[in-house]
Amino acid sequence: MRSWTTELLVLITFAQLAACSGDPGDTDASTSDGGTEGTSDAETSDGTAGTSDAETSDGTEGTSDAETSDGTESTGEIDPIHEMICGQLGALGDPDESYAVPGVAGAPRWGLPPAPPPAPRVRRSWSSLSAADKQQVVDAFLALKSVTVDSGDPGSSRAAYNSFCEDAQLGLTPYAKNLYDFYVEAHINAFVSMRTEQMPMSRMAHMAPQFLPWHRYLLLRLEADMAEAIGDPDFALPYWDWEDCWEDGDPGTCAPIFEAEFLGTAGGCDDATRVVQGYLPDNGFTVNVASVGGLMNFTGGGLVCAPRPIVREVGCSGSVVGPPDAAEIAGIFARPVYDAAPYDSCYTEEDVSFRQYLEGFNNGDLDPICVAAGCTLHGRGHEWIGGDMTINSTPNDPMFFLHHNNVDRMWAAWQEANLASGDAARVVDHGNPGYPEGDYRGPLFVFDEVRADELFEYRALGYEYDALPSE
Numbered sequence: 130m131r132s133w134t135t136e137l138l139v140l141i142t143f144a145q146l147a148a149c150s151g152d153p154g155d156t157d158a159s160t161s162d163g164g165t166e167g168t169s170d171a172e173t174s175d176g177t178a179g180t181s182d183a184e185t186s187d188g189t190e191g192t193s194d195a196e197t198s199d200g201t202e203s204t205g206e207i208d209p210i211h212e213m214i215c216g217q218l219g220a221l222g223d224p225d226e227s228y229a230v231p232g233v234a235g236a237p238r239w240g241l242p243p244a245p246p247p248a249p250r251v252r253r254s255w256s257s258l259s260a261a262d263k264q265q266v267v268d269a270f271l272a273l274k275s276v277t278v279d280s281g282d283p284g285s286s287r288a289a290y291n292s293f294c295e296d297a298q299l300g301l302t303p304y305a306k307n308l309y310d311f312y313v314e315a316h317i318n319a320f321v322s323m324r325t326e327q328m329p330m331s332r333m334a335h336m337a338p339q340f341l342p343w344h345r346y347l348l349l350r351l352e353a354d355m356a357e358a359i360g361d362p363d364f365a366l367p368y369w370d371w372e373d374c375w376e377d378g379d380p381g382t383c384a385p386i387f388e389a390e391f392l393g394t395a396g397g398c399d400d401a402t403r404v405v406q407g408y409l410p411d412n413g414f415t416v417n418v419a420s421v422g423g424l425m426n427f428t429g430g431g432l433v434c435a436p437r438p439i440v441r442e443v444g445c446s447g448s449v450v451g452p453p454d455a456a457e458i459a460g461i462f463a464r465p466v467y468d469a470a471p472y473d474s475c476y477t478e479e480d481v482s483f484r485q486y487l488e489g490f491n492n493g494d495l496d497p498i499c500v501a502a503g504c505t506l507h508g509r510g511h512e513w514i515g516g517d518m519t520i521n522s523t524p525n526d527p528m529f530f531l532h533h534n535n536v537d538r539m540w541a542a543w544q545e546a547n548l549a550s551g552d553a554a555r556v557v558d559h560g561n562p563g564y565p566e567g568d569y570r571g572p573l574f575v576f577d578e579v580r581a582d583e584l585f586e587y588r589a590l591g592y593e594y595d596a597l598p599s600e
Contacts, residue, residue: 239350416436487506
């Protein structure tokens with residue numbers, strides 16, 4: 130199976146060639162609407178250079194000390210090539226609005242405590258866990274695969290979701306629906322329905338303000354499922370501390386994380402080596418539904434329903450050099466505003482918007498992969514692991530949940546810094562100043578009974594972290 134990054138590069142490369150003059154040193158390019166022209170002082174994805182006087186999406190000029198994924202400085206301006214790539218990405222989207230939303234089967238607020246608990250669960254770093262604790266986590270993931278509608282296990286009713294693989298219009302092969310794959314299908318649906326009537330921008334779970342609360346609830350719900358499946362009400366989902374991968378001097382392997390006896394191996398850079406080996410696959414953990422054919426490709430041929438192993442390509446991407454590092458993490462505190470108009474991935478200024486920066490988008494990026502998926506922080510973690518972590522069915526890899534738990538930890542750390550600042554403008558909304566008003570605060574996509582603004586105060590949701598990065 131070719132990765133979506135390969136498919137996307139092919140499509141965008143044609144677009145770039147059409148927009149450029151043909152001289153490798155000339156980067157004058159038309160914008161996505163085919164009207165204005167500009168040049169860029171950042172390096173293009175092929176290494177050529179130019180200059181730029183582009184303005185931000187609201188007409189104002191901005192500056193930034195942040196760097197793009199290739200190490201060049203971002204000016205906060207919209208590079209015309211970046212804008213062109215954004216336009217091409219928008220043209221690639223072909224969602225099918227007939228897709229059924231996975232149901233929540235009688236537990237619409239599962240995972241949300243009715244009141245703040247007296248003692249919150251403590252989410253800890255994966256690398257700090259004992260061997261027995263790691264085993265419990267992996268066994269909990271495996272247990273969710275066995276909780277089906279007919280299994281009679283607690284939670285069986287929550288496995289009665291509507292599956293893409295049962296959709297007659299798609300002609301796919303159904304599988305035994307289970308509590309784990311509910312999350313895979315919910316995440317796929319959150320991409321399938323983007324910018325459609327099913328999900329207006331104010332409810333988008335990615336590339337928009339609800340990115341963080343949507344995933345916070347996903348983690349809460351999964352954590353409750355895992356606790357129930359293993360019979361441990363105090364179970365807390367661990368997180369992947371990205372900095373652990375830098376401590377052994379070789380971020381290309383991340384030995385503390387990819388252990389065969391627990392989460393499985395790091396895979397490899399070709400079809401012969403990228404299949405994950407170890408305890409998870411040895412105990413029957415398989416991928417049952419996956420997206421193929423590109424990040425924005427959701428025609429009927431964009432999904433495959435057939436069992437196969439997890440695949441990883443750790444350290445194989447040419448777009449990132451490792452998981453997020455300490456300097457990149459420290460950058461979250463330089464952005465005290467949660468989000469900024471126009472609240473998207475292409476034109477929102479990452480030097481202003483905390484959400485944009487944490488999600489991983491930078492409007493100075495000229496690498497098509499980075500424009501599409503982000504190559505800093507959250508996006509960088511996905512791209513660095515590769516394989517199943519770089520397509521829309523990313524929860525197929527349990528690393529998805531450990532990764533997003535660390536993303537949530539970054540949000541918690543940022544909130545705490547705002548609350549501790551003593552600045553009245555920074556303590557609003559439980560430390561989320563700048564979270565937009567209106568529908569952005571309303572129901573989450575798929576989980577209609579849960580509002581985004583219910584997810585702001587994480588301790589009231591019953592958990593905390595063993596340690597948070599600080600300013």
